[in-house]
Amino acid sequence: MSRSPAIGRSVPRREGRAKVTGQARYVDDLTLPGMVFGITVRSNVSRGVIRSVEFGDGIPWDDITIVTASDIPGKNAVLLITDDQPYLADTTINHAEEPVLLLAHADRQLLEEARRRITIHVDGLPSVYTMDESLEEREVIWGKDNIFKSYRVGRGNVDDAWVAAAVIVEGEYETHAQEQLYIEPNGMLAIADPATGVTVWGSLQCPYYVHKALAALFALPAEKIRVVQMETGGGFGGKEEYPSIIAGHAALLAWKSGRPVKLIYDRAEDMVATTKRHPSRTRHRTAIDADGKLLAMDIDFTIDGGAYSTLSPVVLSRGTIHASGPYFCPNIRVRGRAVATNVPPHGAFRGFGAPQSIFALERQMDRVAEAAGLSPDEFRRRNFIQPGQTSAVGQVMRDPVDMGAILDRALALSNYHEKRAAFAEGNAVARTSARQGGVLKGIGFATFMHGAGFTGSGEDMLASIATVEVTREGRVRVLTASTEIGQGTNTIFSQIAGDAVGISPALVDVAQPDTSIVPDSGPTVASRTC
Numbered sequence: 001m002s003r004s005p006a007i008g009r010s011v012p013r014r015e016g017r018a019k020v021t022g023q024a025r026y027v028d029d030l031t032l033p034g035m036v037f038g039i040t041v042r043s044n045v046s047r048g049v050i051r052s053v054e055f056g057d058g059i060p061w062d063d064i065t066i067v068t069a070s071d072i073p074g075k076n077a078v079l080l081i082t083d084d085q086p087y088l089a090d091t092t093i094n095h096a097e098e099p100v101l102l103l104a105h106a107d108r109q110l111l112e113e114a115r116r117r118i119t120i121h122v123d124g125l126p127s128v129y130t131m132d133e134s135l136e137e138r139e140v141i142w143g144k145d146n147i148f149k150s151y152r153v154g155r156g157n158v159d160d161a162w163v164a165a166a167v168i169v170e171g172e173y174e175t176h177a178q179e180q181l182y183i184e185p186n187g188m189l190a191i192a193d194p195a196t197g198v199t200v201w202g203s204l205q206c207p208y209y210v211h212k213a214l215a216a217l218f219a220l221p222a223e224k225i226r227v228v229q230m231e232t233g234g235g236f237g238g239k240e241e242y243p244s245i246i247a248g249h250a251a252l253l254a255w256k257s258g259r260p261v262k263l264i265y266d267r268a269e270d271m272v273a274t275t276k277r278h279p280s281r282t283r284h285r286t287a288i289d290a291d292g293k294l295l296a297m298d299i300d301f302t303i304d305g306g307a308y309s310t311l312s313p314v315v316l317s318r319g320t321i322h323a324s325g326p327y328f329c330p331n332i333r334v335r336g337r338a339v340a341t342n343v344p345p346h347g348a349f350r351g352f353g354a355p356q357s358i359f360a361l362e363r364q365m366d367r368v369a370e371a372a373g374l375s376p377d378e379f380r381r382r383n384f385i386q387p388g389q390t391s392a393v394g395q396v397m398r399d400p401v402d403m404g405a406i407l408d409r410a411l412a413l414s415n416y417h418e419k420r421a422a423f424a425e426g427n428a429v430a431r432t433s434a435r436q437g438g439v440l441k442g443i444g445f446a447t448f449m450h451g452a453g454f455t456g457s458g459e460d461m462l463a464s465i466a467t468v469e470v471t472r473e474g475r476v477r478v479l480t481a482s483t484e485i486g487q488g489t490n491t492i493f494s495q496i497a498g499d500a501v502g503i504s505p506a507l508v509d510v511a512q513p514d515t516s517i518v519p520d521s522g523p524t525v526a527s528r529t530c
Contacts, residue, residue, distance in 0.1 A: 006495040038263035041101035048122035056117030065257040067102035074219030085308035095307035134339040142340035149313035156331030161296035165287035173360035178277035184233025187264035190250035197224025204243035206523035213244035237348030275347025282360030294329035306345035312338040319353030362446040464522035
């Protein structure tokens, strides 16, 4: 008797019951014998040289474990793309909220009081706060020119195309930093010993990011590092790279104190100290012909990476690739730059750079449509990229996707045209009546294309591994480092494996991501697991 596929069927989530009944175990639910708590002492200035650290009176400092940069047994740099970010500032401060000291004690209230009694004396240096200031290079705060990474993509000859244009429209668009606002703040529990190694349990997306970072921090072989993902209350990119830092801090305190250390941020600390979506500025110059067809697109896309590189080169890549959108234009020039400023580093957030450049593009397309005397939807229909055509980065559109039909469907389902006409009529009345200055109504849409997974050859370079095994009980178990962070990974994997071997998903278990038993499956980012 044949079974119908499980994939595509709506089923209760594997972890749903545990979450709604309170049985799910998050890192703050864990307690180990002899455990103490950790806390981070941070800079309150944005740039300067550390002159001294003053420990105030009234605190039993001998009873508190204190960790400084000099206590780090390995490399004082967070292992990522560019190893430029220290776990603890040693001599130089590069952003407000930069970690300088770590404290551990069994009494949380005492730790809070101790943190308030510490004064970090800093000789201030001029700070760079905006992208414009960074590009002016009056103060060079990173490398030779404040630029973490730059890209140029395009085709044709943009400069020659201007003379043939019927209409040219220029625009500048900005977006600001954005908090991921996951429900559960960052947190880690660590045990550490030079003989046995380091183990951390925590809220995270990418176990092997943390694993590799800790190996470098402690100068230990991989087999002496263990990372276990606990139930994670959301991530949205905010727990991609940052958990390496808090895991390192908890483990350093455990290493020095000889006791398990739990380090959990409260909401205020999580919001001020962790990575956010990159602020951006995009400048557009767009040319069209008399028929409303795109002739040239000149795009300058800049993102604010903050004080350290983190994931900025990859975020910039995604934003640059998507900057010209789902349109065909014979002449395109896109310049992308990620620049340094003296603010806390920015990092991953859903969309990874593309939301910033897509927002700018779609606002620009509405303005170009208006200048051409076309409705927003008609202008897009005339310019959608077609099968066989190539994008700005040279990708040939091979699949027969009818974007015009998709747009028509969206407009029909939303009653776009009817609402747009009604709002225009109502707004005209509102502007001329006693309600002038009140709320006006509008409706809009955006069209875009977005790739899942790592772009280009990224997936090949990751060389991700997943393992499936049969247990002694006759069940199937999936072993993967891909984490469940709210997107349904455990349910999806059980359906995939069940269909592959011809059994019910109920007979498939998904192992807890634990680097001592699961292989490196690559990071849980970019919609790689759903």
